[in-house]
Amino acid sequence: MQSEETKVDTEERIIVAALAVFARKGKDGARMQEIANEAGINKAMLHYYFRSKDKLYEAVFRHVFNRFSAQHATAVKESPTFAKTLKLFIDGFIDSIKEKPDIVRLMVNENLSGGTALGSMIVEKQHEKAAPSILKKKLEEAIKNGEIRPVDPDHTLLTVLSCCLFFFIWAPTIHIKIPKSKDWDAFIESRKEHIFDVVYNGLQPQ
Numbered sequence: 001m002q003s004e005e006t007k008v009d010t011e012e013r014i015i016v017a018a019l020a021v022f023a024r025k026g027k028d029g030a031r032m033q034e035i036a037n038e039a040g041i042n043k044a045m046l047h048y049y050f051r052s053k054d055k056l057y058e059a060v061f062r063h064v065f066n067r068f069s070a071q072h073a074t075a076v077k078e079s080p081t082f083a084k085t086l087k088l089f090i091d092g093f094i095d096s097i098k099e100k101p102d103i104v105r106l107m108v109n110e111n112l113s114g115g116t117a118l119g120s121m122i123v124e125k126q127h128e129k130a131a132p133s134i135l136k137k138k139l140e141e142a143i144k145n146g147e148i149r150p151v152d153p154d155h156t157l158l159t160v161l162s163c164c165l166f167f168f169i170w171a172p173t174i175h176i177k178i179p180k181s182k183d184w185d186a187f188i189e190s191r192k193e194h195i196f197d198v199v200y201n202g203l204q205p206q
Contacts, residue, residue: 011049014039015063018056023105026113027057061110061117064103067096073131082142086160087196089135093164094192104168132157148203156203163195 017039021030032053036046050056075092079085097104110118139153167174174181181187 010041010045014041014046014049014056015060018060019064019100019102019106022057022060023102023109026109027053027117028113032056057117060106064106067100073134076131076138077134079138082138082147083200085135085138086200089131090160090164090195090199091192092131093161094188097165097168098188101168104165108169132161135160142203146205149205151203156199160195160199163199167191 014035018030018035021035021038024030025034030053032046033043035056036043039046046056050059076085076088079088107118136153136157139148139151139156142148143150143153171184174187175184178187
């Protein structure tokens with residue numbers, strides 16, 4: 001009989017494998033046997049942990065959102081100024097995606113197929129402790145205090161998220177069009193600085 005620790009390890013391995021396969025193939029194109037092979041287990045064991053592909057797909061999105069919610073949220077919340085908050089959010093968000101690029105492909109495939117699972121998870125996980133919610137609150141406070149000019153917080157949050165995500169989606173084209181992006185790590189670091197510079201200075205009072 002498996003110990004609780006072994007069960008957790010196996011479940012984690014399945015979710016990581018499923019994330020990779022769903023990112024490559026999308027939900028419809030992915031096969032449970034392929035996920036089992038990726039995880040290094042047999043198909044019967046995969047079905048023991050997750051009864052259906054739908055259940056596994058939901059578990060993958062829950063894992064992704066829990067990861068994003070947990071990472072850097074505390075630092076963003078406790079930062080002393082709006083400028084620091086914005087910088088920490090951009091750096092932390094980009095670092096999370098850089099570490100797990102499959103997350104971007106997963107979200108793109110999900111949106112192309114209608115976005116039902118993603119939409120449900122956003123509603124479920126939309127709480128005050130998540131980093132995007134914290135940034136939005138800090139935006140509203142900075143506007144009220146006159147630190148930045150009046151802007152729509154929802155549009156501004158969407159702009160920041162888009163800036164952080166888009167260049168990962170376009171990475172293959174960027175490598176062709178921008179020669180310096182061949183040093184991808186250096187390009188990512190310069191991208192962080194650029195996003196912060198454009199967004200923060202664009203928010204300064206006129």
